[in-house]
Amino acid sequence: MSIKPADEINENGTGFIKNVAIDTVIFGFHDNMLKVLLSAYKNTSYFALPGGFIREKENLNDAARRVASERTGLDDIFLEQFYVFGDYARYDPEPFKIIMEVNGNHPSESHWLLQRFISIGYYALVDFTKATPTPAAIFDSCNWYDLNSMPPLIQDHTQIVQKALEALGANLDNKLIGFNLLPEDFTMGELQRLYETILGKKLLRPAFQRKILGLGILERVAKKWTGGAHKAPYLYRFISKKM
Amino acid sequence: MSIKPADEINENGTGFIKNVAIDTVIFGFHDNMLKVLLSAYKNTSYFALPGGFIREKENLNDAARRVASERTGLDDIFLEQFYVFGDYARYDPEPFKIIMEVNGNHPSESHWLLQRFISIGYYALVDFTKATPTPAAIFDSCNWYDLNSMPPLIQDHTQIVQKALEALGANLDNKLIGFNLLPEDFTMGELQRLYETILGKKLLRPAFQRKILGLGILERVAKKWTGGAHKAPYLYRFISKKM
DNA sequence: TCAAAAGTGTTTCCCTTACACCCATGA
DNA sequence: TCATGGGTGTAAGGGAAACACTTTTGA
Numbered sequence: 055m056s057i058k059p060a061d062e063i064n065e066n067g068t069g070f071i072k073n074v075a076i077d078t079v080i081f082g083f084h085d086n087m088l089k090v091l092l093s094a095y096k097n098t099s100y101f102a103l104p105g106g107f108i109r110e111k112e113n114l115n116d117a118a119r120r121v122a123s124e125r126t127g128l129d130d131i132f133l134e135q136f137y138v139f140g141d142y143a144r145y146d147p148e149p150f151k152i153i154m155e156v157n158g159n160h161p162s163e164s165h166w167l168l169q170r171f172i173s174i175g176y177y178a179l180v181d182f183t184k185a186t187p188t189p190a191a192i193f194d195s196c197n198w199y200d201l202n203s204m205p206p207l208i209q210d211h212t213q214i215v216q217k218a219l220e221a222l223g224a225n226l227d228n229k230l231i232g233f234n235l236l237p238e239d240f241t242m243g244e245l246q247r248l249y250e251t252i253l254g255k256k257l258l259r260p261a262f263q264r265k266i267l268g269l270g271i272l273e274r275v276a277k278k279w280t281g282g283a284h285k286a287p288y289l290y291r292f293i294s295k296k297m
Numbered sequence: 298m299s300i301k302p303a304d305e306i307n308e309n310g311t312g313f314i315k316n317v318a319i320d321t322v323i324f325g326f327h328d329n330m331l332k333v334l335l336s337a338y339k340n341t342s343y344f345a346l347p348g349g350f351i352r353e354k355e356n357l358n359d360a361a362r363r364v365a366s367e368r369t370g371l372d373d374i375f376l377e378q379f380y381v382f383g384d385y386a387r388y389d390p391e392p393f394k395i396i397m398e399v400n401g402n403h404p405s406e407s408h409w410l411l412q413r414f415i416s417i418g419y420y421a422l423v424d425f426t427k428a429t430p431t432p433a434a435i436f437d438s439c440n441w442y443d444l445n446s447m448p449p450l451i452q453d454h455t456q457i458v459q460k461a462l463e464a465l466g467a468n469l470d471n472k473l474i475g476f477n478l479l480p481e482d483f484t485m486g487e488l489q490r491l492y493e494t495i496l497g498k499k500l501l502r503p504a505f506q507r508k509i510l511g512l513g514i515l516e517r518v519a520k521k522w523t524g525g526a527h528k529a530p531y532l533y534r535f536i537s538k539k540m
Numbered sequence: 541t542c543a544a545a546a547g548t549g550t551t552t553c554c555c556t557t558a559c560a561c562c563c564a565t566g567a
Numbered sequence: 568t569c570a571t572g573g574g575t576g577t578a579a580g581g582g583a584a585a586c587a588c589t590t591t592t593g594a
Contacts, residue, residue, distance in 0.1 A: 071316050071413065071415065072315055072316055073314050073315055073316055073317060074316060074317060074415050108383065108415070110413070111385050112385060113383060113385050113386075114381060114382075114383020114384065114415060115383065115384075117383075135380065135381055137378065138357060138378055138381055138417050139357075140351065140356060140357020140358065140360075141356045141357065141358075142354050142355060142356050143356075170314065170353070172314065172317050172351070172417075174381050174415075241573085242573080242574090243572075243573075258557070258558070258559095259572095259574090260557090260558085260559085260575075260576090261555095261556065261557065263573090263574075263575085264555095264556090264575090265555090265556085268555090277564095279565090280572095281565090281566080282565075282566080282571075282572070284563095284564070284566080284570085284571045284572035284573065285563055285564035285565065285571085285573045285574075286564070286565075286572095286573080287572075287573055287574085288573085288574085484546090485547090486545075486546075501583090501584065501585070501586095502546085502547090503547085503548075503549090503584090503585085503586085504582095504585085506546090506547075506548085507548095507582090507583090508582090508583080511582090522592090523545095523592095524592090524593080525544080525545070525593075526542095526543070526544060526545085526591095526592055526593040526594060527543085527544045527545035527546065527590095527591065527592055527593080528544085528545060528546045528590055528591035528592060529545095529546080529591070529592070530545075530546055530547085531546085531547085
């Protein structure tokens with residue numbers, strides 16, 4: 055979980071469901087690298103996943119969508135639950151005490167944010183070129199980090215990212231979700247490098263091309279003149295993607 | 298969720314995590330039918346999935362395991378999270394008011410069990426022949442029901458069963474979990490009928506046999522004399538299953 | 541000796557793999 | 568004209584689909 059803007063914080067968490075948090079692993083793809091959005095708490099070096107809580111009358115999935123939208127400025131984000139993190143050993147209120155103290159709050163021991171939380175993990179797939187990372191009020195920053203060079207994260211957030219990546223890989227072919235990480239138009243090479251990055255292995259180019267095109271879900275749009283010293287690749291578009 | 302024994306109920310749910318419930322779809326397989334465990338609340342005709350809550354210092358997965366163990370009398374149950382049900386529209390305290398009233402409780406409006414719950418769905422796969430269904434204190438019954446002839450269930454429990462079945466089907470080959478529904482020794486025909494029931498379609502016998510044996514995870518134990526007017530089938534055993 | 545269920549063999553087909561070849565482009 | 572990246576052709580290999588055949592048992 056991540057601590058919310060100060061104006062929403064009070065001692066007993068009025069208006070929110072207690073003991074339940076949402077942690078969102080927001081993936082982007084740029085320069086052939088998978089990126090995740092991370093925020094740093096104000097005046098500390100604690101990094102965390104974007105997160106939030108569920109309003110009293112809000113659907114769980116809507117709460118996750120709200121979190122992802124607020125951090126990226128996007129609507130219609132592809133989102134999926136992937137695991138619930140509920141070990142008691144996750145419970146460690148010390149960092150949150152420090153974060154609140156440093157920022158001028160002096161919570162009592164019974165402050166709702168210092169209680170144990172069950173955290174529902176979501177991953178989101180967004181178009182890196184369209185997202186505008188925006189920190190929540192209590193964060194200094196909200197930025198993309200390469201999966202391979204993330205700072206240390208609070209609690210078990212590093213394992214949450216790891217598990218999100220596994221779920222993403224398992225669903226990649228199955229649910230055809232990779233397209234959500236690319237702009238509307240993309241080349242087959244870009245798509246292949248995305249797949250290779252997520253799966254962590256090289257794929258054969260002819261086989262990949264035929265497999266993807268064989269799905270019948272892409273339409274060829276136009277040639278793309280990149281200025282490269284080679285044949286111009288076609289641009290493709292996911293057929294059911296909005297225009 | 299399901300209401301717990303009376304001795305554990307008090308107005309503010311001391312000792313449990315609030316707003317979070319566990320619902321467990323416990324599958325068994327018998328007479329070529331998939332079965333689920335359902336309970337009826339005392340003195341009512343409300344049927345529900347086995348469920349429970351998380352103790353203050355209990356791991357989420359352990360809580361689910363505890364629920365499944367208490368209802369079946371088994372240890373080492375195969376369990377898996379499959380979805381979190383968190384729509385606000387699930388929230389309907391009326392049945393629980395009635396259940397409590399009928400059984401001599403007179404909860405206030407703020408009773409913790411009448412609040413909104415986020416429900417974490419687990420499915421469990423057990424050996425039908427070893428399980429001994431046991432109702433919790435506030436239930437009259439705990440029995441196996443055919444998937445096709447379940448009584449109406451409270452809340453969205455029917456959809457929860459449906460979603461559990463889908464998750465089970467999706468993982469069947471992937472994670473090789475079907476064996477958990479059969480006794481230690483079983484015939485290839487029994488395994489095939491289990492697969493056919495879960496997947497909802499006929500499979501070709503030679504292909505199924507080769508595919509399963511090709512996995513290299515079964516050992517052939519002995520012939521089984523069923524008394525049937527046909528060749529005695531071999532018994533097989535999952536290699537890594539405890540003896 | 542026949543029916544029924546179990547086990548195995550065989551052929552076909554298709555998808556994946558692997559590699560080869562051609563095309564377009566800028567240096 | 569050469570290197571580079573993109574698109575397509577083709578042959579080999581492996582597994583699934585479909586069907587045939589054999590085996591074992593009780594009626």
